[in-house]
Amino acid sequence: METGYALALATGFIGGFGHCIGMCGPLVASSALHTAAIDDASRASARIIPQILYNAGRLTTYGIVGAVMGLAGSFVNVASRLAGIQNSVMMIAGIIMVVMGLGILGLAGGTRWLERHNKLVLGVAKTVFSSRSTGRYYPLGLVLGLLPCGLSYTAFIAAAGTGTPLAGLLTMVSFGVGTVPALALFGVAVAYFGSRMRARMQRAGGVAVIVMGLYYVLKGIQLYVEM
Amino acid sequence: MLLTAVLATTLLFGAGQRAVASERELNRIDCRVNSGPCLKTAEGLSVAFDISPKPVKVMHDLIFTVTLIDNGKPVTDASVMIDLTMPGMYMGKNAVRLKRGQKGTYTGSGVIVRCPTGEKIWQASIVVRRVNRTSVVSYTFEVS
Secondary structure, eight states, X not given: OHHHHHHHHHHHHHHIIIIIHHHHHHHHHHHHHHHHHHSOOOSHHHHHHHHHHHHHHHHHHHHHHHHHHHHHTOHHHHHHHXXXXXXXXXXXXXXXHHHHHHHHTTOHHHHHHHHHHOHHHHHHHIIIIIOOSGGGHHHHHHHHTTSOOHHHHHXXXXXXXXXXXXXXXXXXXXXXXXXXXXXXXXXXXXXXXXXXXXXXXXXXXXXXXXXXXXXXHHHHHHHHHHO | OHHHHHHHHHHHHHHHHHHHXXXXXXXXXXXXXXXXXXXXXXXXXXXXXXXXXXXXXXXXXXXXXXXXXXXXXXXXXXXXXXXXXETTEEEEEEEEEEEEOSTTEEEEEEOOOOOTTOOOEXXXXXXXXXXXXXXXXXXXXXXX
8 A cells, every 4th residue: 555655646747847847837837926926035935835825735635535545446436526616616727817916916906896796706816816825726736626627637547546544645635746746836936036027028938827727627617618 | 028028928838738749749640439449469479459438527436448369379367557648747646546347358446537628538448457568559549
């Protein structure tokens, strides 16, 4: 069994650098740039703590879903029930990125418009944007831990194969821990450079984040269509 | 603008790389798995590969079947495993262990996962272990 955890950890570590930065990098970059633009990210702790909390949230979700997979003993049964939620999360992630981009550009009105017109996102947006506490990154990680991802699906297959909730949980936490170095380092690096950017470059970053957010929304819609 | 380029590259590099890989792999499809079993021969060992039910869909329980024939005789003493990978994208270790059946047939259940980018080309590397001999036969196929 320990071999299974080690394999999950190694899969997460290798996939973190080889897969996650390509797939989730834009989201992490958006969050880090938003931190740099909105908060004071000149201190190391201000760059690192959001990454720790974001990843802790993600690991919590992985652990819970892993436990459910282990309990059910079937990947397909649980995954098919989660598919709709995951596609929604993909779109929500895109919308959050657009909102972050607007925030980086200093267009807070966009956030208010979104909150008025989209009740689905309201709860998440309020938690993420109304609170000035660094703690808001934990719920963000909780939600975004549900993003559809081929690599995590493979880990979930292993979790389902364990046949027990505890082993399923530990498999997914091992996998998640493995992905942390790549994503956290990437996030900290973007926040570091983001805090040193001049206003014009920061605006350019905001535009890039909005474009990437729209890409995520389109992907989420595409996944819904393919269901 | 530099930052825009860096961030956009983060997103587009992966997508672009996948698009190039996809085009290349599309030309490398050597198994029309939805049409029936695929057959290859390696070192005199005939390896037939099939997946059911059809059409083969991602995120569904699938049955993988491998039939081994060596010099006209069914191979009944092998250990068979299928390693499922996506060309150009690391998707973790997804291995299906097959159980021995009758007349050189080996079956096992597994799942081909969905890639949110829309990639649907997969590779199955069939590892056949026998006494003093290991053969690997790969099939590239597209799923629905």
